[in-house]
Amino acid sequence: MKQFLKRLREPSTWAGISALGLIFGLPPGTVDLAGQVIAGVAGLVAVLAPEKAQS
Template sequence: MKFLQRLREPSTMAGLSGLAVIVGANPTKVNAVSAAIAAVLSALAVFLPEQSKGE
């Protein structure tokens, strides 16, 4: 779940988008894919239970 938490951070999304553009991806498509991924991860955040740290 730590991986999903990192993916939801805006800096991670910006970094991945920047890397994709550097390797030749179309910036418009990168933005669309990033928005779709953010939407899916946001939906997961709503439905997945939070984990307590002491249990």
């Protein structure tokens, strides 16, 4: 999960998601909305997920 969240922070990931969405025929506004929703969910998970205890 940590690796997934790390990837979601990278601009190249969002560029790739947008390109795939456009290739599959989604309108640009829909692709942008999907990206915002995914980023919001990832942000919420980052806020709510507990950090590992340091030893």
